[in-house]
Amino acid sequence: MKAVLGLEDGTFVVGNGFGVEGIYSGELVFTTQMTGYMEALTDPSYAGQILMFTYPLIGNYGVDLQNFESPEVHARGCVAREIARVPAAQPSVAEYFEENGLLGISGVDTRNLTIKTRTIGTLRASLIVGGEDGDEAVRRARAVPSISDADLIGSVSCREPYRISGTGKRIAVIDLGVKRHILASLGYRGADIHVFPHTAAPDEVMAAKPDALFISNGPGDPRRAVDAIRCVRDLAGEVPVIGICMGIQVVALALGGETYKMKFGHRGTNQPVRYRDGSIYITTQNHGFAVDEETLPEGCVVSYRNVNDGTVEGFENKDLNVTCVQFHPEAHGGPRDTEMHFFDRIYRGIP
DSSP states (O other), rough: OOOEEEEETEEEEEEEEEESSSEEEEEEEEOOOOHHHHHHHHHHGBTTTEEEESSSSOOTTOOOGOOOOSSSSSEEEEEEEOSSSSSSSSOOHHHHHHHHEEEESSSSOOHHHHEEEHHHHEEEEEETTTTTOOOHHHHHHHHHHOOGOOOHHHHOOSSOOOEEESSSOOOEESSSOOOOOHHHHHHHHHHHHHOOOOTHHOOOOOOOOEEEEEEEOSSGGGOHHHHHHHHHHHBTBBBEEEEEHHHHHHHHHHHTTOOOEEEEEEEEEEEEEEEESOOOOEEEEEEEEEEEEGGGOOTTTEEETTTTTTTTEEEEEEEEEEEESSSSOOOOSSSTTHHHHHHHHHTOOOO
């Protein structure tokens, strides 16, 4: 089965399709992780995007259902140099994609596509599986709306509030597309977790009498999370506020700061960040937007910084009891450098 990937700049590549025939369009983004491919594909933050792996072989240990970050794959398509056809465990990625109506392309030069993305910036793309009309793929790529114009959060947030009972501190989570292992990291510490949809109003959240408010990761432009921004704006100072990934961006916007779209973002399990004490941690990341440090209001102090490009990876506001990070400290999939470092600290810090 043939497949073609077209980009908005007029480039297209033909390869081998896997999964099912169909067409999906969205941003083409790359991740540098060597393992944890199913954690990435099932991360709700990849909604609206076609995910390309820079590591040349994907799928060598099969599909590990226990490590899914959500019940389904959210990336609109998968691009890989090679897909393992005889993995160590079953099912294979190709079989899983076929059984679940997903689209993928392999046998293409992912190195060249990654270099193009790093040089030009993130490009809109269209993946056609079951055909090889490059001109059609390019036309469809150029018709894709900007990710900032797409309302993606509603497609991955929960529909109704729910609770994960615990005997410890009560934490209200605004679900913008929360990863399962973030909730697991809170649960390991005994937290009584109350999860709310992205549309939750401040009075709904406070009706749960939370000890802290937690803003999750999510897809797309953080400025689209208007209800979560309002929640943080109204509740910061009343309860401690914690944010991860899109959560840090939402908190920054709520406090009067600004965010911006990065050239090609940070995606992978090998992103180095420097903590304020000088120590360096290797982190899992998945974001295409970042906090503009110059716009953070008085009282906000940068606590983590990306070693590679100096971007904000975390900030705190002690007066408002705000703690946020851009990376994923739950570390799925990736090194567990920051799981205890972050979650123990923020959990102990909740009154």
